[in-house]
Amino acid sequence: MITIKELPDENLFTAGHTACPGCGVAMSIRNAIRVLGKDTSVYVPASCAVVFGTTFPYGAWKVPFFHTAFENTGACITGMQAAFEKKGKKVTAVGFAGDGGTYDIGLQSMSGAAERNEDVIYICLDNEAYMNTGIQRSGGTPFGAWTTTTPVGTKVQGNRRFKKNLGEIVAAHEIPYYATLSIGHPLDFIRKVEKAKNIKGFRFLHMFTPCIPGWKMDPAKTVEVTKRAVESGMWTLYEVENGEKKITFKPGKMKSVRDYLMMQGRFRHMSDEDIKKLQMWVCKKWNLHYKEKGAPEVCEIVPPEEHHAVTEEHREMHGP
Amino acid sequence: MKLVIKTVTKPGSTRANKTGAWRSFMPVFDHKLCSKCGICAIYCPEGVVYKLENGFFEPDYEYCKGCGICANECPKKAIKMVLEGK
Ligand SMILES: Cc1ncc(C[n+]2csc(CCOP(=O)(O)OP(=O)(O)O)c2C)c(N)n1
Ligand code: SF4
Ligand code: SF4
Ligand code: SF4
Ligand SMILES: [Mg+2]
Numbered sequence: 137m138i139t140i141k142e143l144p145d146e147n148l149f150t151a152g153h154t155a156c157p158g159c160g161v162a163m164s165i166r167n168a169i170r171v172l173g174k175d176t177s178v179y180v181p182a183s184c185a186v187v188f189g190t191t192f193p194y195g196a197w198k199v200p201f202f203h204t205a206f207e208n209t210g211a212c213i214t215g216m217q218a219a220f221e222k223k224g225k226k227v228t229a230v231g232f233a234g235d236g237g238t239y240d241i242g243l244q245s246m247s248g249a250a251e252r253n254e255d256v257i258y259i260c261l262d263n264e265a266y267m268n269t270g271i272q273r274s275g276g277t278p279f280g281a282w283t284t285t286t287p288v289g290t291k292v293q294g295n296r297r298f299k300k301n302l303g304e305i306v307a308a309h310e311i312p313y314y315a316t317l318s319i320g321h322p323l324d325f326i327r328k329v330e331k332a333k334n335i336k337g338f339r340f341l342h343m344f345t346p347c348i349p350g351w352k353m354d355p356a357k358t359v360e361v362t363k364r365a366v367e368s369g370m371w372t373l374y375e376v377e378n379g380e381k382k383i384t385f386k387p388g389k390m391k392s393v394r395d396y397l398m399m400q401g402r403f404r405h406m407s408d409e410d411i412k413k414l415q416m417w418v419c420k421k422w423n424l425h426y427k428e429k430g431a432p433e434v435c436e437i438v439p440p441e442e443h444h445a446v447t448e449e450h451r452e453m454h455g456p
Numbered sequence: 457m458k459l460v461i462k463t464v465t466k467p468g469s470t471r472a473n474k475t476g477a478w479r480s481f482m483p484v485f486d487h488k489l490c491s492k493c494g495i496c497a498i499y500c501p502e503g504v505v506y507k508l509e510n511g512f513f514e515p516d517y518e519y520c521k522g523c524g525i526c527a528n529e530c531p532k533k534a535i536k537m538v539l540e541g542k
Contacts, residue, residue: 157501360529
């Protein structure tokens with residue numbers, strides 16, 4: 137397995153790109169492409185990454201790069217890979233799409249490629265909203281978050297829906313590899329990219345990528361916020377290999393979701409009631425996720441006897 | 457109608473953008489405190505923290521945007537953010 141010290145120093149995504157200072161997307165792309173290496177051909181749909189990585193007339197990529205529209209990452213990398221195979225080239229097509237381009241508009245195209253088990257790597261850079269067009273809510277936006285389309289007013293404060301469980305949707309295609317990654321956990325990050333690189337078939341890497349203006353946060357805290365996300369259960373690190381799910385990092389003790397929320401302006405308006413709602417949702421997820429067979433409930437923030445309330449509330453909001 | 461197609465043909469040409477001009481705080485590395493762990497180099501979103509021949513690390517100020525991540529993450533507190541021009 138490749139270690140951090142063995143990673144090549146050469147930047148395949150060069151400096152001078154125009155991402156905001158502290159951008160989690162830029163940080164993830166840069167490290168992912170270092171592991172993927174030169175025999176990679178990249179596709180990026182409409183998103184921040186296409187703007188800051190290829191601001192005309194310049195380009196940051198040192199590997200072949202392709203861009204067309206917003207909704208077609210799955211289809212484009214399928215076609216690129218087919219061409220490489222026809223020409224006998226040993227190249228892997230890799231798509232780097234945003235959460236809008238994956239959870240929402242690109243879902244059908246991604247699903248098609250996954251279902252056909254195309255021999256490609258699909259990377260979702262999840263910054264939890266449509267950032268490039270000025271912070272609109274997506275299916276990946278968490279409960280309570282402010283965006284320009286889920287404003288904070290007197291009647292409603294922020295997003296009312298919970299983050300869509302994309303991992304389950306992708307894994308349901310029974311693909312060879314799905315993994316969640318966080319740049320705050322670089323060893324786990326590098327291991328998963330390296331693993332995906334060496335598997336055949338459809339591989340999906342789901343990266344948690346903080347956004348400075350979209351999350352209204354201090355640019356110096358990008359890494360810290362991803363660590364808080366994992367410690368609180370807002371983001372979980374796992375992989376599903378041929379249907380088998382494995383937790384790759386379990387935080388020692390569950391931290392309150394409030395610590396994570398208060399680092400970011402997009403959540404700072406949240407009422408105690410809303411924070412509790414979100415905490416309950418996280419507790420439920422945490423228990424499902426980390427509970428080994430027969431082990432006691434692990435969530436320590438909300439007592440187990442209150443967990444049925446979560447289910448009730450969930451039903452009220454989403455139907456049975 | 458004349459169709460004009462323009463492409464970006466030079467790989468890595470963003471290096472023409474000297475993003476160091478964006479910075480208001482600059483990271484200053486203190487080698488006396490540094491343990492050469494390389495964490496700063498991994499996390500820099502610009503990829504401009506480089507390893508020197510003596511094993512220590514220094515940023516390329518032509519491109520460093522002054523985000524402060526390296527200083528926030530350095531386990532030895534060997535990096536300080538200093539106001540530009542001071
Ligand atoms: C069909 C279509 N609709 C809308 C747009 C405008 N558009 C460009 S990028 C973007 C947002 C992308 O959001 P996301 O995929 O989450 O990537 P991010 O910018 O957040 O990294 C939108 C709506 C477009 N280019 N094409
Ligand atoms: S808006 Fe967010 S995702 Fe886009 S470049 Fe800035 S920090 Fe990165
Ligand atoms: S993170 Fe700090 S201790 Fe580690 S190499 Fe960089 S400056 Fe040195
Ligand atoms: S301040 Fe930010 S851009 Fe500058 S060297 Fe540190 S991490 Fe890189
Ligand atoms: Mg997005």
